[in-house]
Amino acid sequence: MLSLANAFSEDELRAFNRRVTGLLEREDVAYVTELKIDGVAIALTYKNGRFVRGATRGNGIVGEDVTANLKTVKQIPLNLKGGGEHISEMEVRGEVYLPLSAFNSLNEERADQGLSQFANPRNAAAGAIRQLDPKVSRSRALSFFGYAIGYIEKGEIKTQKETLETLQEWGFPVNTNFRWHQSIEGVLKFCSGWEPKRESLDYEIDGVVVKVDDLEDQRVLGAISRDPRWAIAYKFPGQVATTRLKEIGINVGRTGSMNPYAVLEPVRLGGVTIKLATLHNEDDVRRKDIRVGDMVVVKRAGDVIPQVVGPVIEQRNGKEKVFRYPDKCPSCGQPVVHLEGEAMAYCLNRECPAQVFEGLNHFISRGAMDIRGLGPSTIWKLLELGFIHNAADLYSSTEEQLAQLPGFKDKSIRNLKTAIEDSKKRPFENVLFALGIRHIGEGVAALLTENFHDLDALLNASEEEIAGIMGIGPRIAHSVYEYFRELRNRELVERLRKAGLKMEKEARAVKSGPLVGKSFIITGTLETMPRSAAEKWIEEHGGSVLASVSKKLDYLVVGADPGSKLAKAQKLGVPTITEKQLFEMVSE
Structure with missing residues (x-):
């Protein structure tokens, strides 16, 4: 199952259209627009009209089998009609979601039972379909919309519009707000028209999916890695609301960070009642002068995590109070410390x-x-x-x-x-990420295991050796080195090793391609594809993509309106190339 590149403006949608018409070498390209349901993507397999298997998207290649739980979703037909029952085998793709009304009822029930509440409907839906007990899935009142056919034996469907209409005939619920457009102008009007109307729906949408209508055109356009060239997701800007900040609380994170959060007077935002929001860190609260009692602007960033943007200063009445950060951990009572270069305080008690x-x-x-x-x-x-x-x-x-x-x-x-x-x-890189070492995300864990192929190599590596890896800075290297110096951590990984967890990198084919041994960073907007797609293209041809400019970088690819990376690259003497020159490196 493919993922989608994103567009955040009308200009980016027009750029997508130029790429499509340029690759197809004609201007008359029709599109279908569909509301982008904020749920969980799934694939349903049918044999002779009978539902036999359901899976999540997973990593786009291998998903998780959730057949038993999907059978509890009433909108997913177990047996097809309207001709679908005569097809020997096919895969239908769609989105499982939790209606807002069901989400709010679920959170009210959990609050009454003293249980933690779900942050958003998507998290609740994802948790429901991954339950070990299908009865829990059934209790969540999940819904489903179909939107595509992954594969079909002897199919005669020729367009996306026809796909949606056929799915309806077979018994699948389809979101009826989809529209066909003769040109990109209709697409732009549809996208701008739905942004203010999203509040009227009983389900969350975070944008509009734009697809080339003709399925043969889709085949010709193809995909770059897992991003199709024939579709794009237009993302709505985050929604905002104003409410009062009642108090500031502190959550202690897995690395001991003292994370501030806002307790708000309940406010409706994007169809969800918001009572809590992130305040990011101590420095951010001080810089924005956010006080207890303030009227504050709240935004759902990416339509997922509510955050406090800042105070409405003109509405202050003098009763607001500056928040005093605790000098002791609210969980274990140990003194907290401010580490150099960190934006928040930390509890250093590992037994907290x-x-x-x-x-x-x-x-x-x-x-x-x-x-x-x-x-x-x-x-x-x-x-x-x-x-x-x-x-x-x-x-x-x-x-x-x-x-x-x-x-x-x-x-x-x-x-x-x-x-x-x-x-x-689970692979070694997942085990390393699971340890929860400060500053080690999934990408850094993969980098480390690419260079240190087993646990012993990493345990015995010096801080300088770790810092010498391209893409790993001194702060990350110090964090990894110090983690493995602690006896309790070394004892933990030894116990995990004895339990049977993988502590060495699985052998795999050596990277090949014309870009092997070369590193790249892209800055600015490219003409032929989104930046994320270009980065995947580089990796597919053997190259590596770095996060920051340094003397180790081989090439900076410069598009339109480049950022600060260009000036830094020029200062360091890093070669700069155009998008065309990048592609020529492969075609030579």
């Missing part, structure tokens, strides 16, 4: 209950060990009962211990034990 809890939640997350059936409430109960103290304890947990968890019966216990066992197959 909040850090242990958040660290375990990170360990089991999808990007890390991806242990299905384990969530925050289960982790908290395991800690409370004293069954686990760190990540390694998960692999020695017994069925007798799990049986003491609320709601866990024989089947759910077996499923969880299987999920824990399956996590041992």
Whole structure:
């Protein structure tokens, strides 16, 4: 299943149209626009009209089998009609989502039960279809819209418009707000028209999907990596609202960071009632002079995470109070410290209950060990009962211990034990990311395992050797080096190794292609493709894409309206090339 490149303005939509018409070598290109439902992408397989398998998009190539849970979604037909029952095999793609009315009811129920509330409908939907128990999925009142046919035996469908109409005939719910347009002008009007109307819907949308209508044109245009050249997602700007900041609280993160958050008077934003929002960090609160009691502007950044943009100073009445940051950790009571170069205070007590809890939640997350059936409430109960103290304890947990968890019966216990066992197959880079080392995201973990192929090599590496990796700076190198100097951390990874987790990089084919050994950064807007697609194109041809300009960089690719990277590259003497010159490096 493909992902989509994004457009954030009318100019970027017009640039997309120029790329399409240029590649097709004609101007008369029709488009279909569809509302971009903010849910979970899935693929449904049917054989002779009967639903046999359902999977999430996963990494675009391999998804997660969630057939049992998808069978509980009433809108997904188990048996097709209208001719669909005569097709030997096909795959239908669509979006599972949680209606706003169901989302708000769910959060009210969870609040009454003393449970944590979901941040947004998409998270609630994603959690529902990944449940070990299909009964939980059924209770969430999920819905579904179909929008594409992945493959079909002996199909005669020729356009995207016909695809949507045929899906309806077969019994699939289709979002009826789609429209056909003869040119890009109709697309622009559709996108601008829906931005103010999104509040009227009972489901969240975060934009509009624009697709070339003709399926043969789609085939000709093809894709770059997993981004189709024939489609783009126009993203709406984040929505804003004004409300009062009642108080400021502190969450302690997995690395000990003291993260401020805003407790708000409830306000409706994008169809969701917002009560909490991020304040980013201590420096940001001080710089913006955000005070308790302020009227504040709240924005849903990317239509997912609510954040406080700033105070409405002209509405102050003199009763507002400057927030005093605690000098002791609210979780363990230990003194907090301000580390040089950091924007917030830290609790350095590695036994801090909040850090242990958040660290375990990170360990089991999808990007890390991806242990299905384990969530925050289960982790908290395991800690409370004293069954686990760190990540390694998960692999020695017994069925007798799990049986003491609320709601866990024989089947759910077996499923969880299987999920824990399956996590041992996760690659070394996922294990490294799961450790929760400060400053180590998924990309950095992959970089480290590319250069240090097993745990022992990384354990014995010097800080200078780590910093010598292209794309790794001194701050990251220091964090990794110091992590493995601590005895408790070395003991943890040894226990994880003995439990059977992968601690070495799997051998794979050596990179090949005309760009092998060359590094690139792109600045500015390219003419023929989005920047993200160009970066994937570089990697497909053997090159590497770096995050920051340094003397180690081989080439800076310069498009229209370049940013500050150009000046830095010129100062360091890094060669600059055009988009055309980049492509010529492969075609030579």
